[in-house]
Amino acid sequence: xxxxxxxxxxxxxxxxxxxxxxxxxxxxxxxxxxxxxxxxxxxxxxxxxxxxxxxxxxxxxxxxxxxxxxxxxxxxxxxxxxxxxxxxxxxxxxxxxxxxxxxxxxxxxxxxxxxxxxxxxxxxxxxxxxxxxxxxxxxxxxxxxxxxxxxxxxxxxxxxxxxxxxxxxxxxxxxxxxxxxxxxxxxxxxxxxxxxxxxxxxxxxxxxxxxxxxxxxxxxxxxxxxxxxxxxxxxxxxxxxxxxxxxxxxxxxxxxxxxxxxxxxxxxxxxxxxxxxxxxxxxxxxxxxxxxxxxxxxxxxxxxxxxxxxxxxxxxxxxxxxxxxxxx
Numbered sequence: 001x002x003x004x005x006x007x008x009x010x011x012x013x014x015x016x017x018x019x020x021x022x023x024x025x026x027x028x029x030x031x032x033x034x035x036x037x038x039x040x041x042x043x044x045x046x047x048x049x050x051x052x053x054x055x056x057x058x059x060x061x062x063x064x065x066x067x068x069x070x071x072x073x074x075x076x077x078x079x080x081x082x083x084x085x086x087x088x089x090x091x092x093x094x095x096x097x098x099x100x101x102x103x104x105x106x107x108x109x110x111x112x113x114x115x116x117x118x119x120x121x122x123x124x125x126x127x128x129x130x131x132x133x134x135x136x137x138x139x140x141x142x143x144x145x146x147x148x149x150x151x152x153x154x155x156x157x158x159x160x161x162x163x164x165x166x167x168x169x170x171x172x173x174x175x176x177x178x179x180x181x182x183x184x185x186x187x188x189x190x191x192x193x194x195x196x197x198x199x200x201x202x203x204x205x206x207x208x209x210x211x212x213x214x215x216x217x218x219x220x221x222x223x224x225x226x227x228x229x230x231x232x233x234x235x236x237x238x239x240x241x242x243x244x245x246x247x248x249x250x251x252x253x254x255x256x257x258x259x260x261x262x263x264x265x266x267x268x269x270x271x272x273x274x275x276x277x278x279x280x281x282x283x284x285x286x287x288x289x290x291x292x293x294x295x296x297x298x299x300x301x302x303x304x305x306x307x308x309x310x311x312x313x314x315x316x317x318x319x320x321x322x323x324x325x326x327x328x
C-alpha cells in the first residue's frame with residue numbers, strides 16, 4: 001500500500017468508553033489505529049463483544065449514549081464526522097458513507113415498498129426528481145441480482161427472502177455511490193450459498209464504484225476469499241493486521257491462531273491453541289488483555305501491555321512473543 005495514497009478512512013488512537021454503575025468505566029475500544037484506502041476491502045474479525053460494532057458506530061459518529069469517544073479521532077475522507085452538526089452528518093451518512101447491517105428487515109420500513117425505499121435514499125441525497133430516482137432504484141435492483149425487479153420494486157420487506165432483503169439493503173447502501181461501505185456482520189444470517197453470492201456482489205459493486213469497504217465478521221474463514229487485508233480485534237484492541245495472503249500463510253498472534261483453529265476439523269489443533277481459566281485462577285490487570293487465555297503467555301505478558309509492533313512483510317502484531325519472532 002503506497003503511503004502517497006490518500007486514505008478514505010483514518011482512525012488514530014481511538015478510545016470509546018461506556019460508564020458502569022458503581023464500577024470502573026468499560027473501555028470498549030482501546031487505542032484503535034486503522035487506515036483504509038480507496039479500493040481496499042478490509043476485514044475486521046473478532047468474537048462477540050470484541051468491539052467490532054462499536055468501531056463501526058464510532059466511524060459513523062453514532063456511538064450510542066452514554067458511550068462516548070474518550071480520545072482519538074476518526075477522519076473520513078479527511079473530515080472528522082464528530083465535529084459536524086447533525087444536518088451535515090446526515091448529509092454524509094447514506095451518501096458518502098453507508099452501512100449494511102446483519103438484519104436487513106430491521107433497516108427496511110415494513111409499510112413502504114422496497115423499490116421506493118431505495119429510491120428515497122437517492123431522492124434525499126442526490127437531489128433528483130422522483131421519476132429519475134425510481135429509475136435509478138430499479139437499475140440497482142437489477143444490479144444486485146433481484147429476480148423480476150419490476151415486480152419486486154413494489155414488494156414489501158415481508159415478501160422477500162432473507163437473501164433478497166439483504167440484496168435490497170446493499171442496493172440502498174450503494175445507490176449513491178458511497179466512498180466507504182461498512183458491512184456489520186451483514187451476511188451472518190444467510191445460508192452459505194446466498195452468503196457467498198451476496199459477498200461477491202458487495203465486493204464487485206464496491207470495486208466498480210471505486211469505493212472501499214470495512215467488512216466486519218465473526219467468521220474468519222470468509223475473509224480469505226473477499227478481503228485484501230485483515231485486522232483481528234480482541235477486547236477492544238487490534239492485535240494483528242496483515243495482508244490476507246500473509247496472514248493465512250503465517251498468523252502471528254496466538255488469538256489469531258486460536259480463531260483459525262476453531263474453524264479447523266482438528267480437535268488436537270483446537271486444544272493446543274485454546275486455554276481456559278482453571279478453578280481458582282485469578283486474572284491480573286495491566287498486562288496483555290489476551291494473557292488469561294493465551295497458551296504462550298509468560299510473566300512479562302501478565303505485567304506489561306504489548307504495543308502493536310512491526311513484523312516482516314508489513315504485518316503488525318500486538319504481542320511480546322509472536323509466533324513469528326523475526327522483527328522488521
